[in-house]
Amino acid sequence: MQPKILLVDDRDDNLLSVEAILKPDGYEFSKANSGRQALKILLSEFDFALILMDVKMPNLNGIETASLIYEREKLKHIPIIFITAHSSGDESIFKGYRAGAVDYIYKPFNPELLRAKVAVFIELYKKNYRLMAQEQKLMTINRNLESEINEHKISEEKIKALNHQLVESVDQLETVNKDLDHFAFMASHDLQEPLRKIRMYSDKLFSKYQDGFDEEGKMYLSRLQNSAERMQALIKDILTFSKMAIEKNTFENSDLNILLNEEMEEIETAVNEKNAIILIDPLPTLYVNPRLIKLLFNNLISNSLKYSKMNTRPVIRIYSETNLVDEAEKGKTKVDKYCRIFVEDNGIGFEQQYAEHIFGMFKRLHSNADFEGTGIGLALCKKIVDEHQGFISARSKVDEGSTFIISIPLNLSKKIKISSRHKNYS
Numbered sequence: 001m002q003p004k005i006l007l008v009d010d011r012d013d014n015l016l017s018v019e020a021i022l023k024p025d026g027y028e029f030s031k032a033n034s035g036r037q038a039l040k041i042l043l044s045e046f047d048f049a050l051i052l053m054d055v056k057m058p059n060l061n062g063i064e065t066a067s068l069i070y071e072r073e074k075l076k077h078i079p080i081i082f083i084t085a086h087s088s089g090d091e092s093i094f095k096g097y098r099a100g101a102v103d104y105i106y107k108p109f110n111p112e113l114l115r116a117k118v119a120v121f122i123e124l125y126k127k128n129y130r131l132m133a134q135e136q137k138l139m140t141i142n143r144n145l146e147s148e149i150n151e152h153k154i155s156e157e158k159i160k161a162l163n164h165q166l167v168e169s170v171d172q173l174e175t176v177n178k179d180l181d182h183f184a185f186m187a188s189h190d191l192q193e194p195l196r197k198i199r200m201y202s203d204k205l206f207s208k209y210q211d212g213f214d215e216e217g218k219m220y221l222s223r224l225q226n227s228a229e230r231m232q233a234l235i236k237d238i239l240t241f242s243k244m245a246i247e248k249n250t251f252e253n254s255d256l257n258i259l260l261n262e263e264m265e266e267i268e269t270a271v272n273e274k275n276a277i278i279l280i281d282p283l284p285t286l287y288v289n290p291r292l293i294k295l296l297f298n299n300l301i302s303n304s305l306k307y308s309k310m311n312t313r314p315v316i317r318i319y320s321e322t323n324l325v326d327e328a329e330k331g332k333t334k335v336d337k338y339c340r341i342f343v344e345d346n347g348i349g350f351e352q353q354y355a356e357h358i359f360g361m362f363k364r365l366h367s368n369a370d371f372e373g374t375g376i377g378l379a380l381c382k383k384i385v386d387e388h389q390g391f392i393s394a395r396s397k398v399d400e401g402s403t404f405i406i407s408i409p410l411n412l413s414k415k416i417k418i419s420s421r422h423k424n425y426s
Contacts, residue, residue: 003049003122004028008038008065009083010057014107018052018083021111022118034058035065046074049125050118052105055084066099077128079121081105094198141165198224251413254290256283256341260318263294267301274305274314281319284339287413292384297343299377300404304345307402317344322410337410338390346401355394381406388412 005027009015015031022029030045032038035057042048051069055062062082069075079102102121105114145162202224210218260280264271271278278301301316308314320341350358359382381404385392388408396402 002026002028003125004030004045004047005118006030006032006038006041006048006051006053006078008032008035008051008053008057008062010034010054014054014083017109018114021109021114025115025119025122027118027122035060035062035068038065039068042069042072042075046078048078050121051078051080052118053080053082055082063095063099066101070099079103079124081117081121083107094194097194138166250291251287251289253285253413254288254293255285256288256293256320259290259294260297263297263301267298267305270302270305274308276305276308276314276316279315279317281317283318283320283341284322286339286408286410288388288408289384292387296381296384296406299381300343303377303404304343304347304402307345307347307349309346309348309399312346315346318342319344338407339410341406341408342403343406344401344403349396349398349400349402351398352396355396358394359392 005022007015007018007029008031009018010033012033015033019029019031027049030041030048032041035053036059038051038053053062053065057065060068066080066082069078069080081103082101083105085107103117105117141162145159148158202221206221210221213221257280260283264278297318301318304316305314318341320339322337322339359378382392385406385408389412390406390408392407393405394402395405
C-alpha cells in the first residue's frame with residue numbers, strides 16, 4: 001500500500017519543493033495548479049490519504065476548494081492540511097478550520113515539521129486501511145465458517161482455532177480504536193489554543209470598539225462569538241468522549257442516591273433557571289464507575305431541561321426497578337438481573353422511529369437555531385452504559401415527553417472479573 005497525496009498550489013516551484021521534501025518517505029503524488037483542477041482529479045480518484053493545499057490561489061482559493069470537496073460524501077474522509085504564509089491572521093485560520101482543515105503548515109517550509117505532520121495523518125490512513133482489511137478478513141472467515149457448519153464438515157479443533165483467531169482480531173480492532181480515540185483526544189486538545197485566541201480577541205474587540213460598529217457589524221461580531229462558543233463546547237464534549245477510552249476507569253460499590261445528589265448540586269443553576277421540578281425516588285447501591293454515572297445523570301437531566309416545552313414547567317422523575325432477563329441457552333434458562341433506571345420528563349418528545357438514531361455521534365433531531373447542542377451528549381450516555389456492560393433505550397411521543405431507560409447488570413463486578421481473566425488468558 002503506497003499512500004497517495006494530492007498537492008494543490010498555483011506555483012510549480014512550491015509543488016516541486018513539497019514533493020522533494022516528502023518523496024524520500026515513499027509517497028505517491030498527484031499535483032494540481034488550481035482548485036478547479038484539484039476538483040477535477042477528485043472526480044475519478046478517491047483514495048488519497050491526504051491533501052496539501054495552498055490557501056491563496058486565484059479564482060478559487062484553498063478554503064473555497066475545501067468546502068466544495070467536503071460537499072461530496074466520498075471525499076469527507078480525506079484530511080486537508082492548508083499551506084499558508086506567516087502573515088495569515090487568526091481570522092483566516094478560523095475560516096480554514098471551519099471549512100474542514102485539520103492542520104496548517106507555514107511558508108517557508110520547515111522540512112522536518114512538514115514530514116512529521118504528514119506522517120501523523122499517513123499513519124492514521126494506514127490504520128484505517130488495516131482496519132477495513134481486517135473487517136473484510138473477518139467477514140470472509142465468518143462466511144467460510146457458516147458454510148462449513150451447514151455442510152457438517154467442520155471439526156471441533158478447527159472451531160477452536162477460528163475462535164482464537166477471532167479473539168485476536170477483536171483485540172487488534174480494540175487497539176486500533178484506542179489509537180483513533182487517542183488521536184481524537186490529542187487533536188481536540190490542540191484545537192483549544194487557536195480557539196482561545198479567537199474568543200479572547202473577539203471579546204476584546206467587542207468590549208473596546210462596540211460603539212464604533214453599526215448594527216450589521218455588531219451582528220457579525222455576535223455570530224463570531226456564538227460560533228466560537230459552540231466550537232468550544234464541541235471540543236469539550238469530544239475530549240470527554242475520547243478520555244473514556246484512554247483513561248483507566250475505577251468501579252466500586254456506590255450509592256446512586258449520593259451520586260445523584262452531588263450532581264444535582266452541580267446543575268442547580270440550570271434547574272432553577274427552568275423552574276423545574278425534580279422528583280427522585282430512592283435508588284439502589286450498584287457496582288459502577290462513580291464519575292461516569294454522575295456524568296450520565298448530568299447529561300440526561302440536562303437533556304430533559306433543554307427539550308422542555310415552552311410555557312410549561314418541566315417535571316423530571318427519576319426512579320428505578322429490578323427485573324430479570326431470561327435467555328435460552330442449550331436447553332437451559334439463563335437468568336440475569338438488571339437494575340433499570342428511568343429518567344422521565346414532560347418535554348417536547350420525539351417520534352419513536354428516531355429512538356435509536358438519537359444515540360449516534362453528532363445525531364440531532366433539531367437545528368442549532370431551535371436548540372443549542374453538539375450532538376454528543378446522548379452518544380456519551382450510550383458509551384457510559386456500554387462501559388457498564390448494560391444498555392440504554394428511549395420511549396417517547398411528540399408533545400408527551402420522553403423516558404430514558406438505563407439497564408445495568410446487578411452482577412457487574414463478577415462480569416468484570418471474568419472479562420479480565422479472559423483477557424489475561426488470551
